[in-house]
Every structure is written in C-alpha cells, then in structure tokens.
Amino acid sequence: MPYRAPLDDVRFLLDHVSGYGSIAATDRFAEASRETAEAILGEAARLCQDVLNPLQRVGDTDPARLENGIVRTPKGFADGYRAIAEGGWIGMSADPEFGGMGLPVTLAMIVNEMMSSACLAIQLGPLMSQGQIEALEHHASDEIRALYLPKLISGEWSGTMNLTEPQAGSDVGALRTRAEPNGDGTYAITGQKIYISWGDNDFTENVCHLVLARLPDGVPGTKGISLFLVPKRIPDAESNPGERNALRVVSLEHKMGLHGSPTAVMSYEGATGWLIGPEHGGMAAMFTMMNNARVGVATQGIGVAEAALQHAVAYAMDRKQGRAGGSGAIIEHADVRRMLAEMKAQVFAARAIELICAGAIDMATATGSADWDARAALLTPIAKAFGTDTGIEVASLGIQVHGGMGFIEETGAAQYLRDVRVTAIYEGTNGIQAMDLVGRKLRDGGEAAYALIDEICTRSEAARSREPELANAVWNAAETLRETTEWLVSRTDPEDRNAGAVPYLRAFALVLGGWAHLAAALHGTPAQARLARFYILRMLPAHAGLLAHVREGAADLLALSPEDIAA
Structure with missing residues (x-):
C-alpha cells in the first residue's frame, strides 16, 4: 500500500507542541527557519513515498543473505541507500565542518520517522551511522574525526x-x-x-x-x-x-x-x-551513540505505527462486511472505529513525545542550559519505550482490523508487527528504559520531572476557559503523576521503584500525550479536536490504574517466589 507522509500532524506539533519556533530563534539554528524546515520535510516525504516505500515488501520477501562470506542485500536496497546518502539525509544534524548540515535533531528525527514508515529495514542502516557520527564528534581524536566523519556523513562509509x-x-x-x-x-x-x-x-x-x-x-x-x-x-x-x-x-x-x-x-x-x-x-563514549540511537529507535516505532495505521484505515474503508450503515465498509462498525481511533490517537501522542524530546535536545545544544539537558535526559527513556510500545500495539491492532486477512502475509499487515517487535528490545529493553527513568533520572530529587509536570499543569489551567472538561482531566492526571513521583523519590529501597517502573513510564507518557492532545483541542483542526477528546476522555484515564500499581511498591511482587510463578 502506498505510504503518505503525515506532514499535517508534523506541522501542527512543530507549531503548537514541540516549540520549534524557539529552536529556530537560537543563534545555533537560525538558518533552520520554519520555511526551511517545510522545504526539507517536503523533499524527505517524496524520497520516502516514491523511493523507499516500494522496498518495504521487497526486503521481506527477498531477505539479506550471506554468500561465501559476502553479504548480499535485497534488490533495490543499494539504490535506496544511495538516494538517502546523496540527499545528505545521513548527516542532517552532523557538524558542517565535516560535511553535515548542522540542522536540529528535531528535523532529523522527523525524517527518520518517515523513512521508518516507508521501509524500516533500510532505515536502520543510516540510523547506525548517525549514532556513530555523534560518538566520534564527541569522543574521537582530531585525526580520527578528520578521516572518518566526512566518509560517514556522505554515506560512502x-x-x-x-x-x-x-x-x-x-x-x-x-x-x-x-x-x-x-x-x-x-x-x-x-x-x-x-x-x-x-x-x-x-x-x-x-x-x-x-x-x-x-x-x-x-x-x-x-x-x-x-x-x-x-x-x-x-x-x-x-x-x-x-x-x-x-x-x-x-x-x-x-x-x-x-x-x-x-x-x-x-x-x-x-x-x-x-x-x-x-x-x-568506553561506556561513556558508547552511551553517546546509544542515547542517539534510543531517540532514533523511538522514531522507528512511531514510523511503523503510522504505516500500520494507514494500512489498516485503507483496508477498513474498502472492506464491506456485515450491516454497518453509511458505506457498508467495516470502518462503520463501532469497534473497528474504536480500534482505528486508538491507533491514531496513540500515534499522535507518541510523535508529540518524540518531538518534545528532540526539541529539548536541540535547546540544550543551542543554549548549553543544564535544565534543557535534564529535560532531554528525562524524556529519552519515555520516548524510546512509549514510541516502540506504540509501534507494537498499533501494528497488532492493525492486524485485528484486517481480521483473518491480517494473519495472511500477502496483505502486508503482519510484516509491520514482525519488523517493529525488536524495537522494544534493542538499545536497552523497555524495562531497562523504565528503570533508568525511576533510577538515574529521578536522582535529582525529581526536579526535572516536577518542572515538566508544572508546565503541563500551567498550560492546562490556561486552557480551562476554552476546554474546561478536557483541561481539568489533563490537570488532574498531571497532579496524580506528581504525587506518584513524590512517592517514588521518597523510596529508599530501589526495588520499590523498579517494581513499578514500567507502569510509571507508561503513565508519564499518557499524561504527556494528554498535554499534546489538549493543544490539538485548542488549536487543531476539527478532526484533531475530536480525536483529542477521544484520547483525553477514553485513553488518558488508564494513567490512574498504572500509578496505583506503582504505589504498591515491591513487597507483594517479591513475595511471589520463582516456584510460585513456575507452579
């Protein structure tokens, strides 16, 4: 199925959620104006739609293989990689001294997401190069940087x-x-x-x-x-x-x-x-590459989720089944529409978190501010885990929307789930991301978390005059998140934190998603506003159960012995 880059949602998030205007207003990124960003993303969209997307099924049916010690890649992958390299997409955010564009990470992440939607198998290669480029920029000698960076940035190596x-x-x-x-x-x-x-x-x-x-x-x-x-x-x-x-x-x-x-x-x-x-x-140097990759992997999960959503919507609009009203297509059935709405609302939330995180990275780079650096560090595990969980969940729902045909490989629905499943495992499993969040990222006494929660509450309060029901729901969720964060910060036993790490990360992501959807309710199109209402009133309430789980601590979990579980 043809892929269409979600530029309208991206534009909205850049203008109303991620603070791209502040990024472009810095001296570091003054040339990356909103107009420049629009031109770059439009060109990237064409690359993804016209060149990379046709390789999606090819890579699955004609896999890479090893022949006499030589790796043979699928037909067309060399041309696809060449198009990525010659367009300068590998070095978008790399240092101009070595041939990079020096653009904000925000734009690079959007392009990575679109490439992941088009063909994740090929996008993974440039992503690895991007991580290595950043590691060498920060940690290699002048001689190594001068030799290797131009070759990596150009895509020759x-x-x-x-x-x-x-x-x-x-x-x-x-x-x-x-x-x-x-x-x-x-x-x-x-x-x-x-x-x-x-x-x-x-x-x-x-x-x-x-x-x-x-x-x-x-x-x-x-x-x-x-x-x-x-x-x-x-x-x-x-x-x-x-x-x-x-x-x-x-x-x-x-x-x-x-x-x-x-x-x-x-x-x-x-x-x-x-x-x-x-x-x-070595670990400090490697973590530079891994942190780059973690945000990049978030874009992979979101990219696959977007592609799976588009695939499922197209099928649901065309498939006639039962006695649904209107067109007679299965999208008229309430449960099918529920699944599609959940998919679309969650993709919007995950993309918002990805761009808020990327924006914090850019502002830290541009200003040298420790506060922006702390926010980027806080958001990185949330973006990685929620983005990849979203990829898996949306791809799975996409199969469900297809019904029996989703289980048949020829429709292509199953490939999204098979491809994206590993993203929750590599670059640090999502459980490790969650433990990092409740461990290292709260060692500041929760200061970075509280600052972000304060911002959510302030914006929710300002929205009460226009959207009181939705604004109150987001404000209340943020306050519950604050109370649970206070509980976690007060724990002296690290197992109390670790036992609830995954539900805490998920709840944090849901609240951030509610914040982004509230902006859509205020400033978005009528369709975005209706989707925001669906998310805030139907999906955001799950945060309460997740945070209740967190506050139970570890005692009952650890009381279950290995023998109890194996029985």
Missing part, C-alpha cells in the same frame, strides 16, 4: 555498534572481547559480537565498527571497558579503503522480522582498531 556477545547482553560488563596494544598506537581486537545491525553490506566502500573491548589492565565490569573503531578495510595514506582487516561476518541471524536488514554475528581475529575516548572510558 557506514557505521555500526558492537556491544552484545553471546554471554553479555544487557549485562555489557560481562563481555570477553580483548584489546591488546600493538605498540604503534593501534590495538589488536579479538572476540565475537552478535546482533550487529547492518554488520556488513554490498554497497558502501567501508563498514566502520565501534567495538567495546577490554584492555589487559581493564578491571572487571563496565568500568574496565574501552571503545575502539575497527574498520572493515584499513584506510591507506590517501584515506581510501585499503587492506582487509582481520574481521569477518560469521553468519546472519534468522529473525522474526526486518529480513532486509542484515543482522550479523561478527568475529574479530586480531583486527586493527583505534581507541575512541580514554582508556577504560
């Missing part, structure tokens, strides 16, 4: 992230990959990594791997880990890809979805690598 090993998943500190000094400033990297997205391809000149490994004097755990840049081909004196490095793709994973994206098992066999950042400082 691609980047990956190598963390996971067979025995070391979320517990990264258990890794066994070794780094031995070669005596010339380089290191010999030896070990195996798994789940490496776009670990290789057949269309870029070089593939640059960021690899976590332990030096001989590295202490156990995460404090002893260092980060290394290990290229597939070692650059020669003219900065061209030279001799083949001592690394290889062992196999490609057989996955539930994302068949067009090669996910590799990588073997490093004394491969030459260069240290990025200080010795034993």
Whole structure:
C-alpha cells in the first residue's frame, strides 16, 4: 500500500507542541527557519513515498543473505541507500565542518520517522551511522574525526555498534572481547559480537565498527571497558579503503522480522582498531551513540505505527462486511472505529513525545542550559519505550482490523508487527528504559520531572476557559503523576521503584500525550479536536490504574517466589 507522509500532524506539533519556533530563534539554528524546515520535510516525504516505500515488501520477501562470506542485500536496497546518502539525509544534524548540515535533531528525527514508515529495514542502516557520527564528534581524536566523519556523513562509509556477545547482553560488563596494544598506537581486537545491525553490506566502500573491548589492565565490569573503531578495510595514506582487516561476518541471524536488514554475528581475529575516548572510558563514549540511537529507535516505532495505521484505515474503508450503515465498509462498525481511533490517537501522542524530546535536545545544544539537558535526559527513556510500545500495539491492532486477512502475509499487515517487535528490545529493553527513568533520572530529587509536570499543569489551567472538561482531566492526571513521583523519590529501597517502573513510564507518557492532545483541542483542526477528546476522555484515564500499581511498591511482587510463578 502506498505510504503518505503525515506532514499535517508534523506541522501542527512543530507549531503548537514541540516549540520549534524557539529552536529556530537560537543563534545555533537560525538558518533552520520554519520555511526551511517545510522545504526539507517536503523533499524527505517524496524520497520516502516514491523511493523507499516500494522496498518495504521487497526486503521481506527477498531477505539479506550471506554468500561465501559476502553479504548480499535485497534488490533495490543499494539504490535506496544511495538516494538517502546523496540527499545528505545521513548527516542532517552532523557538524558542517565535516560535511553535515548542522540542522536540529528535531528535523532529523522527523525524517527518520518517515523513512521508518516507508521501509524500516533500510532505515536502520543510516540510523547506525548517525549514532556513530555523534560518538566520534564527541569522543574521537582530531585525526580520527578528520578521516572518518566526512566518509560517514556522505554515506560512502557506514557505521555500526558492537556491544552484545553471546554471554553479555544487557549485562555489557560481562563481555570477553580483548584489546591488546600493538605498540604503534593501534590495538589488536579479538572476540565475537552478535546482533550487529547492518554488520556488513554490498554497497558502501567501508563498514566502520565501534567495538567495546577490554584492555589487559581493564578491571572487571563496565568500568574496565574501552571503545575502539575497527574498520572493515584499513584506510591507506590517501584515506581510501585499503587492506582487509582481520574481521569477518560469521553468519546472519534468522529473525522474526526486518529480513532486509542484515543482522550479523561478527568475529574479530586480531583486527586493527583505534581507541575512541580514554582508556577504560568506553561506556561513556558508547552511551553517546546509544542515547542517539534510543531517540532514533523511538522514531522507528512511531514510523511503523503510522504505516500500520494507514494500512489498516485503507483496508477498513474498502472492506464491506456485515450491516454497518453509511458505506457498508467495516470502518462503520463501532469497534473497528474504536480500534482505528486508538491507533491514531496513540500515534499522535507518541510523535508529540518524540518531538518534545528532540526539541529539548536541540535547546540544550543551542543554549548549553543544564535544565534543557535534564529535560532531554528525562524524556529519552519515555520516548524510546512509549514510541516502540506504540509501534507494537498499533501494528497488532492493525492486524485485528484486517481480521483473518491480517494473519495472511500477502496483505502486508503482519510484516509491520514482525519488523517493529525488536524495537522494544534493542538499545536497552523497555524495562531497562523504565528503570533508568525511576533510577538515574529521578536522582535529582525529581526536579526535572516536577518542572515538566508544572508546565503541563500551567498550560492546562490556561486552557480551562476554552476546554474546561478536557483541561481539568489533563490537570488532574498531571497532579496524580506528581504525587506518584513524590512517592517514588521518597523510596529508599530501589526495588520499590523498579517494581513499578514500567507502569510509571507508561503513565508519564499518557499524561504527556494528554498535554499534546489538549493543544490539538485548542488549536487543531476539527478532526484533531475530536480525536483529542477521544484520547483525553477514553485513553488518558488508564494513567490512574498504572500509578496505583506503582504505589504498591515491591513487597507483594517479591513475595511471589520463582516456584510460585513456575507452579
């Protein structure tokens, strides 16, 4: 089914929710005017609709494969990647010194979302490069940046992230990959990594791997880990890809979805690598890339949700069934309309959170403000978890709207769910995101959370004269969120926080979604206003049960023994 970029909703959120006007008013982003943004997003929409979307089914039915040690990508993927690279889309927010556009992250995230809607399997490759670009900008030496950044930004070379090993998943500190000094400033990297997205391809000149490994004097755990840049081909004196490095793709994973994206098992066999950042400082450097990827993964979930929604709406408008009134199509049935309304309202909420988070990142970059930085840090796990949960839930509902035909692969509805399911797992599972939210992100005594809740309450109070019912509902939800945040901050046992971490994150996201929908009720089109009423009165109330769950603490949960659960 053809994909149509949701530019109307994006425009509304930029103008009325994410504060893009403030971003464009800064010296840092003065050239990224609203008019410039409109032109950029329009061009990106055409790329996604006309070039990338036709690759969606191709990647699923003609998956990436490994032949005699060479990764073969699906037909058309090389041309699709080339269109992304030649358009400058990989380096949208990268440093202009090295060929980037220097645009706000907000615009890059919108483009990433549209690419994810069009074809998630191919979008994942540029996303990995974007994360590596940011990590090298912040942590690499001048020599490394001068050599690698122009190639990564142009798309001539691609980047990956190598963390996971067979025995070391979320517990990264258990890794066994070794780094031995070669005596010339380089290191010999030896070990195996798994789940490496776009670990290789057949269309870029070089593939640059960021690899976590332990030096001989590295202490156990995460404090002893260092980060290394290990290229597939070692650059020669003219900065061209030279001799083949001592690394290889062992196999490609057989996955539930994302068949067009090669996910590799990588073997490093004394491969030459260069240290990025200080010795034993690998986690700090890698987290720069991971935090970039977490916001990026949020856009992947939302992008797939948008595509699944459009797919389901088109089917529901066309499929005749039963005695529904009007056109006779199943969209006339109340329950089908409920499902579609839930899908659309949740996508709007998740997109709003994504853009509020991206806006905070941009304002932190432009102003150097610690308050904006704290808001961005607070919102990152919420955006990642809620965005990807939205992708899964909306794709699942999309199958339900299709009925039996949703279970048939030819309709394409199932692919959305298969492709998006992993997004709740990689770049830190959504449970880990939630524990980060109630742990590290509340260590400031809840200051960043309270500041955001205060803003929601202030805007809700201002809306009471025009939309009293909706404004009161959002205000009350925000106050309940505040009370529960106070309860979490007061806990001395971390298990009390962790036991309710996931429902707390979900409730926070629902309240933020209510705030965005309230803006739509005030300033949106009649259709947006009606959808806002549906969300605030029917979906937002779920926050109360979620926050009640949070305040129960951990005692009853931990009282359930493993034997109780296994019985």
